[in-house]
Amino acid sequence: MSERQDQDRFQEEVSRDRGGAGQALGPGMGQGPFGLCLSTLEKFLLKRGFTLRETCDRLTGVVWTVCGRADLPGEVRYPSPAYHYNARDRGADLEAALAAAAALLGLAPEVLAAQAAGVALMPPAGFACRLCGSCCTSMPDAFRGRLSYEEVAWWRSLGLYRILRLVGVEERAGHTLYTAWKNPKTGKFFKRCPWLRALPGGGRGCGIYEHRPLKCRSFPITREHAEWSHCRAFEHFPVVPDGGERRGEGREAAAEEG
Ligand code: SF4
Ligand code: SF4
Known part of the structure; x- marks a missing residue:
């Protein structure tokens, strides 16, 4: 896929999401395709x-x-x-x-x-992504970290070579290690995530949003994790004082009950 096609596809994904759910794409939002692994x-x-x-x-x-x-x-x-x-x-x-x-x-x-x-x-209850892209820039592990076999197998099954060509593959004694994201020309890690893009309507989003890695999908683990990472997704959501905190209990609890 050419850079131009890549960019067109990215714009399509953003437009589709903004017109559909009424909420823009953000690096830490949404459900993924992974089953249990x-x-x-x-x-x-x-x-x-x-x-x-x-x-x-x-x-x-x-x-x-x-x-x-x-x-x-x-x-x-x-x-x-x-x-x-x-x-x-x-x-x-x-x-x-x-x-x-x-x-x-x-x-x-x-x-x-x-x-x-x-x-x-x-995401924890109250999460509302501001599309700032901070999580993608402040946590090098997101774009220079390890990837699981299941993620790579999924991209392979979909023929997503534009993603696969940036995956580092190290064959070692008895095991294989996959890493994100390496420049195929130099074999070195990128200094910033190559998929982070400016969104047409402002803010920053993921250029492979629908196929982004598990690590990006599961961010943040908790509200504290988000705040520690300078994520602003909970700024609108007050902490209930006196020990009655609402952090992470709402939607997850509902899922368990369901
Ligand atoms: S792959 Fe996407 S969500 Fe993950 S760090 Fe890069 S831009 Fe952010
Ligand atoms: S740091 Fe938080 S608010 Fe900013 S893009 Fe990432 S998830 Fe969204």
């Missing part, structure tokens, strides 16, 4: 207050992600979604992680499976 399960856990760390098994070379929450006994362990291990069964790893997370949260695995992918991509 280790990456979406991880985002779900983060949105449920879990913290995570990574640890490398020196014998096997597998990097494990370990998720825990202070009020829950036990942990959820799974191979880091950012690495695609040739010898591992990713489906079996997901199943095991799902079972562990469900047991910790007191849910049936199928109930957790039904809600995790949706919650993972759902």
Whole structure:
């Protein structure tokens, strides 16, 4: 696809969204196409207050992600979604992680499976993107970070070569690592996200909005995460004093009940 076609398509996407839902496209908005995978399960856990760390098994070379929450006994362990291990069964790893997370949260695995992918991509209550583009510029991890195998497989299935040509692919011993976004001419990371564009009506938006990475879709994890990242999406939404905060409980709770 030429630059011109690329730009035309971008304008079409923006016009369609502005005319349809009545709300402009922003880097942190909207639902995505991802079903349940280790990456979406991880985002779900983060949105449920879990913290995570990574640890490398020196014998096997597998990097494990370990998720825990202070009020829950036990942990959820799974191979880091950012690495695609040739010898591992990713489906079996997901199943095991799902079972562990469900047991910790007191849910049936199928109930957790039904809600995790949706919650993972759902912004906290009160989120209203201002199209400032700050999240795309202030967090280098968004455009120089790791991508999951599922994201790359999805772009491949759609033949999205304009995106794939900017994906770094590193074949390492026993696994493949995918990263965003590398200049195919130099092989180096871009200094800023190459997809961040000025919107025709003002503000900044994502040039691959409908196909943007999971990391961008799931931003922000919490209101605090947004504010820490200089995101203005909650400026209109007051915090209820006296411990009765409304942060992140509304829409996610509704999804669980549904
Ligand atoms: S791909 Fe780039 S422009 Fe698009 S949402 Fe992510 S960081 Fe922002
Ligand atoms: S920083 Fe927040 S308000 Fe600005 S574009 Fe990103 S999500 Fe929207």
